[in-house]
Amino acid sequence: MTNLTNEEIWKTVLSEMEMSLSKASFITWFKDTRIVSKENGQIVISVPNGFVKEWVQNKFNKRIFLCLKQMDENIREINYVVGNPFIKLPDSKILTKEIQLEQIQEISVDADIDPKTNLNRKYTLDSFVVGTSNELAYAASFAVAKNLGKVYNPLFVYGGVGLGKTHLLQGIANKILKESPDKKILYIPTEKMVSELIEGIKNKTIEDIKMKYAQKDVLIVDDIQFLAAKESTQDIFFATFNNLYNRNKQIILSSDRPPKALSAMEERLKSRFEGGMIADVGIPDYEMRLAILKTKMRDKPISLPDEILQYIATNIQKNIRELEGALNRIVAVIDLTGREPNLRDVEKLLKAYIQASYRKTSAQTIIKTVCDFYGISLNELLKKSRKTFLVKPRQIAMYLLREDTKSSFPDIGSRLGGKDHSTVIHAYRKIIEEVDSNENLKQEINLIRERIYNKA
Ligand code: ADP
Ligand code: MG
Numbered sequence: 001m002t003n004l005t006n007e008e009i010w011k012t013v014l015s016e017m018e019m020s021l022s023k024a025s026f027i028t029w030f031k032d033t034r035i036v037s038k039e040n041g042q043i044v045i046s047v048p049n050g051f052v053k054e055w056v057q058n059k060f061n062k063r064i065f066l067c068l069k070q071m072d073e074n075i076r077e078i079n080y081v082v083g084n085p086f087i088k089l090p091d092s093k094i095l096t097k098e099i100q101l102e103q104i105q106e107i108s109v110d111a112d113i114d115p116k117t118n119l120n121r122k123y124t125l126d127s128f129v130v131g132t133s134n135e136l137a138y139a140a141s142f143a144v145a146k147n148l149g150k151v152y153n154p155l156f157v158y159g160g161v162g163l164g165k166t167h168l169l170q171g172i173a174n175k176i177l178k179e180s181p182d183k184k185i186l187y188i189p190t191e192k193m194v195s196e197l198i199e200g201i202k203n204k205t206i207e208d209i210k211m212k213y214a215q216k217d218v219l220i221v222d223d224i225q226f227l228a229a230k231e232s233t234q235d236i237f238f239a240t241f242n243n244l245y246n247r248n249k250q251i252i253l254s255s256d257r258p259p260k261a262l263s264a265m266e267e268r269l270k271s272r273f274e275g276g277m278i279a280d281v282g283i284p285d286y287e288m289r290l291a292i293l294k295t296k297m298r299d300k301p302i303s304l305p306d307e308i309l310q311y312i313a314t315n316i317q318k319n320i321r322e323l324e325g326a327l328n329r330i331v332a333v334i335d336l337t338g339r340e341p342n343l344r345d346v347e348k349l350l351k352a353y354i355q356a357s358y359r360k361t362s363a364q365t366i367i368k369t370v371c372d373f374y375g376i377s378l379n380e381l382l383k384k385s386r387k388t389f390l391v392k393p394r395q396i397a398m399y400l401l402r403e404d405t406k407s408s409f410p411d412i413g414s415r416l417g418g419k420d421h422s423t424v425i426h427a428y429r430k431i432i433e434e435v436d437s438n439e440n441l442k443q444e445i446n447l448i449r450e451r452i453y454n455k456a
Helices: 006-020 023-030 050-071 097-110 135-146 165-179 190-203 206-214 231-246 267-273 286-297 306-315 320-337 343-357 363-374 378-382 388-405 409-415 421-437 439-454
Strands: 034-039 042-047 077-082 155-158 185-189 218-222 250-255 277-280
Touching: 006 023, 006 034, 006 050, 006 320, 023 050, 042 050, 050 077, 050 320, 135 155, 135 165, 135 277, 155 165, 165 185, 165 218, 165 250, 185 190, 190 206, 190 218, 190 231, 206 231, 231 250, 231 267, 286 306, 286 320, 306 320, 306 343, 320 343, 363 378, 363 388, 363 439, 378 388, 388 409, 388 421, 388 439, 409 421, 421 439
Parallel strands: 042 077, 155 250, 155 277, 185 218, 218 250
Antiparallel strands: 034 042
């Protein structure tokens, strides 16, 4: 549908907007608006004054974007200009569509983040749906929130991408703060902690940072698998952990795998992690998926019949983030078009959603993800070294490149630092043979794939 004129495209957007607004607001915000250019995925819309510009940008940008996107897949960015519509904008940075979509999601999520605590207000234990796949983790979280530092220390929650770890960890924090607002809690994603520590070492403020952590009653570190094999950060974390632990302060951690499987983690840290309570969150069954959808519908602007929710719950099984993503997408489109929701539309929307989320990957993404997963650098992966901790990631990278990008063996070899194609074939066969009999290897490969395709 890309051969529509700008005028036709804008008319379609306007008619969609008109359906979802009162006549008065529609005229107020959309009178005298039009598309002035559309180039390289960037659309420029002219509006009559600054007030309208601000309002349309803040309130309607997302809907306009979704609507445009349905007519032209290539659209990546919208710019609004006031008045003379024929001035060309300077080349602004062109966003990829993923980033643009992510940003939209972030904007809608941001409003829920409490700037003081960095916690999402929506992530509460009350809004966490409990089923067989997560009941132990939930019960342990609840117990910890009630008895800080007394029952399970540390609490270690693990599970795949999008299965509720962050929600649970923040739920604990929100509960504690609600019941005892004077408790000092730090919730921090591991990647942020690591960059804080590295900055601190560089700027010689590391003692202040250590002090900051040591003053907490509760330290919550999310995605601890990202604490890579950099000795200095693991050292500092180890010291911080012991310091808090010895004074009965509560420590809560999450990870994408159990402590034993954290290959970049020093033994002494792993054994600390194993010293408390370990609980996993797994893939929810159908009943639970449906319950989650019903919970998430509570704060949506429209309602959907059970039949549609059942359809979504049946078809999206992989994880909860994706389940919620599909629901949000469907709600947004139905809300946007103002049409009566029906199963046939939903089937179509869901199909598009599923295809988009299983998009193909690139060799670069695979290589980077493998390095991150094993906590090694790209250089190490490409080296000729035969050290076991490098050989295995290298073989897995070769296997994934072959399986998921269908590259030729010589291509894979040259990508991975000029290895001979026979080396690649050998590695590929080895992994294929091993993956059937070796549960751990299978799980590791699944985790890597999850990261590649979910980009959590
Ligand atoms: P993870 O940290 O494990 O990758 P998240 O905690 O970010 O996963 O969860 C992804 C999304 O799914 C969040 O929006 C979260 O609210 C939702 N979610 C996950 N588990 C549940 C649950 N049991 N009940 C309700 N919502 C959930
Ligand atoms: Mg998370």
